[in-house]
Amino acid sequence: xxxxxxxxxxxxxxxxxxxxxxxxxxxxxxxxxxxxxxxxxxxxxxxxxxxxxxxxxxxxxxxxxxxxxxxxxxxxxxxxxxxxxxxxxxxxxxxxxxxxxxxxxxxxxxxxxxxxxxxxxxxxxxxxxxxxxxxxxxxxxxxxxxxxxxxxxxxxxxxxxxxxxxxxxxxxxxxxxxxxxxxxxxxxxxxxxxxxxxxxxxxxxxxxxxxxxxxxxxxxxxxxxxxxxxxxxxxxxxxxxxxxxxxxxxxxxxxxxxxxxxxxxxxxxxxxxxxxxxxxxxxxxxxxxxxxxxxxxxxxxxxxxxxxxxxxxxxxxxxxxxxxxxxxxxxxxxxxxxxxxxxxxxxxxxxxxxxxxxxxxxxxxxxxxxxx
Numbered sequence: 001x002x003x004x005x006x007x008x009x010x011x012x013x014x015x016x017x018x019x020x021x022x023x024x025x026x027x028x029x030x031x032x033x034x035x036x037x038x039x040x041x042x043x044x045x046x047x048x049x050x051x052x053x054x055x056x057x058x059x060x061x062x063x064x065x066x067x068x069x070x071x072x073x074x075x076x077x078x079x080x081x082x083x084x085x086x087x088x089x090x091x092x093x094x095x096x097x098x099x100x101x102x103x104x105x106x107x108x109x110x111x112x113x114x115x116x117x118x119x120x121x122x123x124x125x126x127x128x129x130x131x132x133x134x135x136x137x138x139x140x141x142x143x144x145x146x147x148x149x150x151x152x153x154x155x156x157x158x159x160x161x162x163x164x165x166x167x168x169x170x171x172x173x174x175x176x177x178x179x180x181x182x183x184x185x186x187x188x189x190x191x192x193x194x195x196x197x198x199x200x201x202x203x204x205x206x207x208x209x210x211x212x213x214x215x216x217x218x219x220x221x222x223x224x225x226x227x228x229x230x231x232x233x234x235x236x237x238x239x240x241x242x243x244x245x246x247x248x249x250x251x252x253x254x255x256x257x258x259x260x261x262x263x264x265x266x267x268x269x270x271x272x273x274x275x276x277x278x279x280x281x282x283x284x285x286x287x288x289x290x291x292x293x294x295x296x297x298x299x300x301x302x303x304x305x306x307x308x309x310x311x312x313x314x315x316x317x318x319x320x321x322x323x324x325x326x327x328x329x330x331x332x333x334x335x336x337x338x339x340x341x342x343x344x345x346x347x348x349x350x351x352x353x354x355x356x357x358x359x360x361x362x363x364x365x366x367x368x369x370x371x372x
Contacts, residue, residue, distance in 0.1 A: 009039075009087055010124030010291075011096045012197050013109050015148065017138050018102030020129040021158040023054050025190030026099050030055065032194055036201040039086035039096040041065060041079075043104060055099075061091050079112050087120035095124065095198040105144075107151050125269070125291035127197065128152035128179075129190070132171050133162035149178040153292025154185070154196065154269050161188045176266075182292060183269035183317040185240040196241060196269065196315065241269070244314040244321045246328045251278025252310050253333040258351035260327050261295060267319050273312035278333055280349040286356075288312065297355045 016022045030038060039061040042052040052064035063082045086096050100109055106126050113123050128148055131138060139145050149155060155175055160168050168186065176184050185192060194200070254277050264271070271290035275297075284299040285308070302308065314324055 008120055008122035009093055009096055010122045010198060011083070011098065011113055012124040013098050013100060013106055013113070013126045014129065015100040015104060015106035015109070015126060015152075016102065016129030016156075016158075017131075017142055017145065019134065020102070020131045020138075021156075021187075021190045022099055022102070022129050025129055025156065025158070025187070025192065026055060026097060028190045028192070029097070029194050029197070034194070034200050036094045036194070036198065037061075037092055038198075039063070039091060039093040041082055041086070041096065041098045043099060043101045043109075061086050061093060080116055080118060083116060083118050083121055087118060094201045096121070097197075106148055110151070122289060122296070123291065123294050124197065125153040125294070126151060127154045127156060128182075129156045129158050130175060132157050132160045132168065132186075134159075135171055135175075146178050149175065149182070150180060152179050152182045153294070154183050155179045156190070156192060157184060157186045158190055159188065160186045181264075181266040181268075183241065183267045185317050187240070192240065199272070241315060241317045242319055242321060244319070244324050246273075246310070246312045246314070246325060248276075248310045248328070248332055249308070250310075250332040250334060251276045251280075251308070252331050253277075254280045254348045254352050256331040256333075260331050261290065264290075265316075265319060265323070268314060268316040268324070270315040271312060272315075274310065275312070276308045276310045277349065277352065279345050280352070286352065295355050296357055297352055299356060 014022050014026060026040065030040075040055055040063070042055060042062070042064045044052055044064060052062070055062055063085065065078070065082070083096070085091075086093055098109060100106055106128065110123070110126055113121070130145075130149075157168075157172060157175055160171075163171065172184060172186065185196070252275050257275065257277075261271075269292065271288060273288055275286045275288055277286065281299065284301055285306075287298040287300060289296045289298070312328070
């Protein structure tokens with residue numbers, strides 16, 4: 001079996017056309033990061049780096065790519081250089097966000113990430129920000145918006161306070177149709193729950209022996225949009241999505257579990273946790289990371305005396321919690337076949353092992369999604 005790997009830093013691509021509210025959303029994430037160390041790569045288009053200046057000094061490690069659009073690069077070497085800087089142990093980052101140019105091709109940015117040979121990063125999803133008030137006009141000016149939505153993992157329908165209820169419903173239906181299985185959430189001023197994109201860090205900033213000003217320090221008084229700089233959860237940002245927990249002390253049947261993952265419903269944005277496959281691999285538990293169409297397993301040896309459980313958290317918008325739990329319960333290997341040979345058990349793990357990334361091997365599910 002594949003040996004366990006060191007923890008990897010998720011890299012989230014934040015895309016959207018000019019004026020959609022990407023920088024506002026990014027600033028909101030930085031302002032409400034709760035001790036999570038976020039590295040930012042700002043992909044500006046043009047010589048004056050307005051977006052880079054907006055976030056400058058508000059995060060532990062900020063890198064600007066400068067004049068030009070990253071997606072137009074011949075290869076991913078420039079991106080790799082910046083990712084190498086941000087993934088150094090001294091940076092102690094928990095997540096990296098690439099704010100793409102308003103003219104960028106997000107599909108190409110995702111391809112670059114997947115082609116990167118940096119062993120310290122993990123694809124964290126493509127978030128497409130859409131301006132609800134200007135959606136129709138943006139779509140007329142940039143018909144490629146349909147293509148961008150089709151490859152997004154999460155769509156943020158932003159500025160919904162600027163349209164009426166009937167218009168919001170129409171826009172949401174249109175965006176959902178264009179984005180297929182992606183989760184779609186509504187937002188005002190880019191305010192979404194950071195836990196949609198990354199897990200809160202367990203290490204608070206005050207443990208750092210040397211610490212520069214955080215975003216919370218800079219915006220202690222009041223945020224630029226007139227809202228309190230530290231929102232917490234008083235605006236109930238989590239109401240835009242659902243989180244479903246599943247725990248089982250019975251191992252999962254790998255064939256049935258992969259069938260469940262292959263047919264996961266629209267709107268299910270993230271799945272994280274650990275899976276116990278019992279006889280399929282008695283030596284390892286499998287960390288599961290799924291975001292949109294992307295899926296990866298990372299095996300890790302069971303600890304001495306560790307309780308053998310499958311523990312999963314599913315996050316999405318418009319999902320049926322009861323159906324998800326019932327589907328997972330049906331994946332449990334309650335009564336393994338008595339005549340099942342060792343070879344048959346091993347074959348049952350092939351579907352899982354397909355998503356244990358080997359060095360320099362493509363991730364089939366994401367490649368298929370990008371080619372669609």
